[in-house]
Amino acid sequence: xxxxxxxxxxxxxxxxxxxxxxxxxxxxxxxxxxxxxxxxxxxxxxxxxxxxxxxxxxxxxxxxxxxxxxxxxxxxxxxxxxxxxxxxxxxxxxxxxxxxxxxxxxxxxxxxxxxxxxxxxxxxxxxxxxxxxxxxxxxxxxxxxxxxxxxxxxxxxxxxxxxxxxxxxxxxxxxxxxxxxxxxxxxxxxxxxxxxxxxxxxxxxxxxxxxxxxxxxxxxxxxxxxxxxxxxxxxxxxxxxxxxxxxxxxxxxxxxxxxxxxxxxxxxxxxxxxxxxxxxxxxxxxxxxxxxxxxxxxxxxxxxxxxxxxxxxxxxxxxxxxxxxxxxxxxxxxxxxxxxxxxxxxxxxxxxxxxxxxxxxxxxxx
Ligand code: UD1
Numbered sequence: 001x002x003x004x005x006x007x008x009x010x011x012x013x014x015x016x017x018x019x020x021x022x023x024x025x026x027x028x029x030x031x032x033x034x035x036x037x038x039x040x041x042x043x044x045x046x047x048x049x050x051x052x053x054x055x056x057x058x059x060x061x062x063x064x065x066x067x068x069x070x071x072x073x074x075x076x077x078x079x080x081x082x083x084x085x086x087x088x089x090x091x092x093x094x095x096x097x098x099x100x101x102x103x104x105x106x107x108x109x110x111x112x113x114x115x116x117x118x119x120x121x122x123x124x125x126x127x128x129x130x131x132x133x134x135x136x137x138x139x140x141x142x143x144x145x146x147x148x149x150x151x152x153x154x155x156x157x158x159x160x161x162x163x164x165x166x167x168x169x170x171x172x173x174x175x176x177x178x179x180x181x182x183x184x185x186x187x188x189x190x191x192x193x194x195x196x197x198x199x200x201x202x203x204x205x206x207x208x209x210x211x212x213x214x215x216x217x218x219x220x221x222x223x224x225x226x227x228x229x230x231x232x233x234x235x236x237x238x239x240x241x242x243x244x245x246x247x248x249x250x251x252x253x254x255x256x257x258x259x260x261x262x263x264x265x266x267x268x269x270x271x272x273x274x275x276x277x278x279x280x281x282x283x284x285x286x287x288x289x290x291x292x293x294x295x296x297x298x299x300x301x302x303x304x305x306x307x308x309x310x311x312x313x314x315x316x317x318x319x320x321x322x323x324x325x326x327x328x329x330x331x332x333x334x335x336x337x338x339x340x341x342x343x344x345x346x347x348x349x350x351x352x353x354x355x356x357x358x359x360x361x362x363x364x365x366x
Contacts, residue, residue: 002031003090003365006083009058010037010076010100013286015049016267017095017118020175020352022055028356030366033087037076037100038063042239048266053176059087069099069130076103084111090363094138095119095172097131097285097306105138116359118172120145121152122285122306128209131285135306144362146355148172148289149309149344167358170351171344173286174293177271178349184272193234193260197276198338200260201231201330206238207283210301216321217244220301223326224281228257231278231334236265279333281326288316293347295339299329315341 005025009018018034025032036058040046050057062079064072076099084092084107092108094101095118108115120139124132139145139156147153148171156166190200203224210216224233237245252261265273271290274280280291280298288307291298292314299319310316319329360366 003363004031004033004087005091005093005359005363006033006035006087006089007093008035008037008080008100008104009095010039010064011096011098012040012045012049012264013284014095014098014100015046015053015055016176016286017172018093019053019055020172020179021093021095021118021355024352024356028360028366030356030360033059033089035059035080035083035104036061037079037103038065039072039076039098039100041065042264044264044266045239052267053180064100072099073103076100077107080104080107081111084108084113089113090365091116091143091359093118093359094142097122097134097138099130099134102134102138105141109141114143115141116144116146116355117142118146118355119148119152121147121154121156121166122149123151123155124304124306126304130208132306144359146351146358148347148351149307151308167354168346169354169358170346170348171289171293172351172355173289174347175349175352176267177290177293180268180271181275184268184275187268187272188276189265189269189272190234190276193232195232195234195276198278199232200277201227201233201279201281202273202277203233203235203280204238204282204284204287205235205241205301207302208240210283210321211241211244214248217248219323220321220326221245221248221250223323223330225256225259226323226327227281227330228255228259230257230331232258232260234260234262234273236262236270236273238264278338279330281330288314289347291315292341293343295341295343297333297336297338297340299326299333301326309344313342313344315339
């Protein structure tokens with residue numbers, strides 16, 4: 001029987017990263033299985049992405065759901081032990097930095113199965129972020145470390161990782177963006193709210209450090225409501241944030257300015273909204289990269305980023321959570337050009353192809 005590769009996906013930011021990997025393994029005729037851990041389970045946080053990105057149905061869904069981080073990680077590990085034992089892969093591919101990424105890496109390693117980490121080496125140097133710990137631990141175990149930007153290579157080398165394990169293959173998320181950009185542009189999703197291209201800002205917020213801390217959330221909200229008086233704000237609200245905004249007594253109906261609060265968007269609508277935006281205000285890791293690739297100005301509502309190339313070359317600025325800092329930066333962006341920065345050199349739509357080919361060569365398959 002031909003050796004098989006198992007890909008793991010658990011949460012929303014994973015789905016756009018596995019899509020091109022599945023495509024290239026299929027094109028090269030490699031047997032593969034897809035495991036959904038079930039960390040994200042709402043239709044809008046999960047199924048929509050599989051459908052729109054043409055990812056085949058997962059072979060199995062572990063259904064871990066929400067819960068404490070320990071419960072999530074333990075649930076994924078136990079589920080994967082059974083999966084890997086029944087359908088033993090030649091290698092496991094994990095992407096990103098969510099709890100499912102770490103859990104799958106440990107489970108595979110304990111069963112003696114090599115692991116490839118896609119989007120390796122990113123470091124915010126902020127150990128209070130659960131994702132930072134997931135990144136450090138995953139990279140310390142994984143056998144192939146596929147990096148998306150040069151800082152990833154530098155960080156791994158500094159941490160003592162052998163250079164032959166590190167491969168700078170580029171950004172798989174941008175592969176997916178390029179494949180769907182035309183469809184997203186044609187859709188012009190902003191027209192649904194009678195908005196024009198470059199005539200609105202998009203906001204996303206979900207980091208625990210911003211939304212679970214009342215002072216931070218209130219401070220960000222005050223800035224956003226002020227900005228909404230100058231430019232309409234479209235805010236697709238993450239489930240975690242929805243609960244926190246309600247706790248704060250925030251009411252979209254009475255918010256100042258033009259404030260458009262909506263459910264999480266699917267991939268293509270979101271891409272169309274980001275591509276058409278004048279400005280993004282976000283604490284997402286992925287959106288820092290997606291705006292950089294589209295040269296859309298991005299204000300990151302964090303003190304640090306694990307994706308420094310989006311600041312040094314791209315269109316991203318770190319502005320933190322304080323009202324005045326956000327307002328000053330937003331006004332300066334709104335007074336400048338609509339599109340800024342440069343696209344990093346190897347964000348060229350071919351990252352997944354390079355990764356698939358490297359795995360095939362090293363595993364001696366296909
Ligand atoms: C997770 C990732 C984060 C990623 C984010 C994208 C970790 C540590 N964090 O954070 O890196 O940027 O996903 O969304 O893995 N919920 C739903 N429906 C869902 C999923 C979640 O209602 O489909 C709610 C639940 O109440 C849950 C909360 O959202 O408790 C948080 O979900 P969880 O997966 O624990 O973490 P995220 O904050 O989404």
